[in-house]
Each structure stands twice: as C-alpha cells, then as structure tokens.
Amino acid sequence: MTPKTSPETSPKTSGYALVTGASSGIGAAIAREYANRGVPLILTARRIERLESLAIELGTKVDVVVLAADLADPGAPAALHAEIVARGLHVAHLVNNAGYGVPGRYLSSDWRTHAEFLQVMVAAVCELTHRFLPAMEAAGHGRIVNVASLAGLVPASAGHTLYGAAKSFLIRFSESLALEVAERGVHVCALCPGFTYTEFHDVNGMRERVSKLPKLLWLDADQVARIGLDAVERGRTRCITGGANRFIAVLSKYLPDGLARALVASRSKEFRDAD
Template sequence: MNPGRRRTILITGASAGIGAALARVYAAKGWDLILTARREGPLEALAEELHGYGAVVTVITDDLADPAAPRRLFDAIADRSLIVDGLVNNAGFSRTAGFLQTEPEAHAAMIRVMLTAPVELARLFAPGMAERGFGRILNVASLAGQMPATGGDTLYGPIKSFLIKASQGLHLEMAGSGVHVTALCPGYTLTEFHDVNGTRAEVSSAYPAWMWQTAEHVAEIGYAALEANRPKVTPGFMNNVLAGLAKHLPDATALRMVGGHAKRLKRI
C-alpha cells in the first residue's frame, strides 16, 4: 500500500438499512467508500453525510439484477483509478407472495442480485486483494440461510444458505493471503427491507420487540467479525439459539417450526 493511501471499500445495496449502516461504520473507521445501488438520491444523501467523517465517497448507480452489472461496476471503478481493498455484498430483496404467485423474472432477479452478483464481484476484486496482500470481503447473508426454507419465501433462505457456504469456502481458500472473508447472518433487523417486500405489518405483529436488532448494531458486529477474520457471525443470542436448534433438530420438527413461522406471516 502506498504511504498515505486510505483503504477503500465497495458496498452494494448501500442506499439504506444494513448497507448504509456499514458505510457509516467504515467511514468512521477511516475508510473511503464506493457506494452502489439502484437509487441515486439516497446514495448521494448518504455520501454527503459521510463526508463529515472525512471520507472520500464515490457513488456509482447500477442494478445488479442486470447480468452485465458486476463487470460494468468493475470497469467503472477501474476507469476512476480506484483500488478496492474491501467488498461488502449487501444488496438484496425478497418476494414473499409464494412460489407460484411470483413471476419467474422476479425469481431470476433475486438469484442474480443475491447469489450470482456476489460471486462475480468477489471473483473480480479478490485477485487484486490477494496480490496486494490485504483484503476484506463481507457477504451479508441471513439467519434464514441457517434455517429450513420457509414456505411462501421459497428461494430467499436457500440463496442465503449458498452465500454462507460460498463465504466459508472462500474464507478457507484465502487463508494466509491477508484477505479476510466473513458471512454476516442477521435475523430480524429494523430496516426498510420488510416495507419493500410488503411484510412490515405481519412481522411486526408476529414477533416481539426483543427479537429485533438495529442495523447499526448488526453493522458493528459485522465489521468486528470481518476484522477478526471469522468465517461466519450471527448477531444476537437468540438468533444463535435458533440457528443451533435448526441444525440439531430432526428435519420434520424443524420444518414444522418454520411452517409455523410462515403461517404467522400469512404467507401459506
């Protein structure tokens, strides 16, 4: 690293929620940032806020549902002569109307944004990190990736499960290279995520306040785990209890448990 060059981290889905909270954490820790999402307005507003930390912030809007977006983003960063020292794959959404009620195009977009794009972005940026002997890759997965898939939101959990496993594999492969890789697996978090997919009223009434965490708390835990090079971190004691139960319970029992979850949310 050249003397005086600040580290730079790329955060996808940075316009709100956990992505925006992670941007604030990294800015406070002295990093510069590249923020990307579909919505330019929220990104520009966040960039203006982060300037208060002394961070240099670059905004690049794109839609990771477009198969060409990861390469386009990589090229746009290279054209600006920026070096990516860290990557946060945070962009994501879900469709909870049910498998048969959701258009195939929406399922394809979910897979591209939350599965294909993180893999492609890691493959594009990790070689440079390894060559420089320093890198950070944080994949924002979910507690859902450690649980049986939930009826009504059929693909979300399996996609996040893939992301956890891929993160663990890359964590092992990058051992000794100076590149840290961590899967962050939050449970219910107070963001606009549930507003976007139309489940805010259901989840708010189905689960007590103590099950919810703030995006700021999740971001701090994710940052610390990545610096410690932990392969996976699940914020919250009860979330770890639930993940442990799902791992050790018989399949039939675990499926009944998540089936009750889906019924509380009125999704099946």
C-alpha cells in the first residue's frame, strides 16, 4: 500500500513506527495505539490480507505502509530494511513483536522448526535492531520495544522449550542495549506481558487449558500496548504488565531456586503443553 501523505506527516520527514507481527494480537494493538498517538506506521507480517485490512482501518488517522515479510527467512530483515530505505522512510520506533510458540516436548519437533523459531524470535530481532539503530542514533531520537514475556522472568517449565529461553534473551539484550544508547537519545524497553487475550493460545492449542487460569492474571492487548508505549517513552528498560504479573516476577526472584522450580513444575501443565 502506498502511504498517504499530508502536510503534517510527510513520509520523507516523519519518523515511522515499524511493527513486526502486526497482523493480530499485541502487534495489531500496538499499531492502533501508535495511530491514536499520530505516529505513521510500517506494518509487516506474513499475512498480507490482515495487514491490508488493518491499514484501511488506521489509514484514516496516519500514513500506513504495508510490507509483507516472513521473518523465518534469514534474508527477510535485510530485505525489509532495504525496501524501507529505498522508499525514503525513517524508522524512529521499532517494535520487535513477531513471535509464536512451538508446543510440546523439544524432540517432538524437527530441527528446522526450532531453527525457524530462533530466527524469528532472536536472530531477526537482533538484525532489525542492528540495521535500524544507526539512523536513530544519527537523528538523536529513537524508540525500540522488544516484546518479551513474563515467561522470560520466571523459572522454565516443561514444553515450549525454547520460548522462555528466547524471551529471557530479549530481556537481557534490551537491558544491555538500553545502557549503550541512552545518551544518544534512544530508549529501549523489554515489554513483558503475562497472559494476554489474543490468538496466541488458539494457535498453539492451549486456549481451553489457559482459560481456566484466574482472570486477574489476564490483560487485553490494548492495555498491554498502552502500558508498553508509555514505558518506553519514560525510558524504562523493562515493563511487566499488570500487578499480578509483577508480583509473580518478584516472587520468582526471591523464592529459593529449588522451591520456585518445584512450584512451576507442579503447575506447568496448566499453561504449557509438554506432550
């Protein structure tokens, strides 16, 4: 989709928000929140039809560019960056949101499945950040939100073996990078949602199981988006959404390791499929 221009938001001069995995869930909610704040958008995901539908919805508020990309392809981050540069667009906000889970035991999936997961969840995040960060530093302003998870802050559970590990990496990566770039006007934040009402649990077959969890653990995607964007603007390097989730993170930090692991092991079947 060709971006709509206006005197207030020319794509040549305005900073865009690039949101990966923008076709649904938290990614779509973050795109809507940016549009509400008047920030023009570059939306990317695999499902072009959904992106175009979202672009029509948000195009009445801000300029919207849609670029289909499958970040499981190792060449996708470079191609995406090249296309954005070729269009003369400046990315001032990068939201690394694309992600999913691989259910079951580690050996229940072949290596290609795990390799593609790591490409999307870790390698693509690092490469996109590496490619777009220089222009942010040159402009003296930038925002990077890496959508991690409460799962990266609590003891690991059986099933979805690489998910918590990947999210933990994103948190540490964000914290380290934030220290490096703060003096250059760039804020980096690891957004750590807990259970969020999205399609995520439908896709991985866990909807019925996680729906039995207490409602106080849940937030909707719009709440997560608002909290996350406010946090990065305030310069916070880690943002856990929801009071219950913050309590869980603190509890897991101060409980003895053996006890924390035992508690997670006893309840893991409620939110992770290890079969």
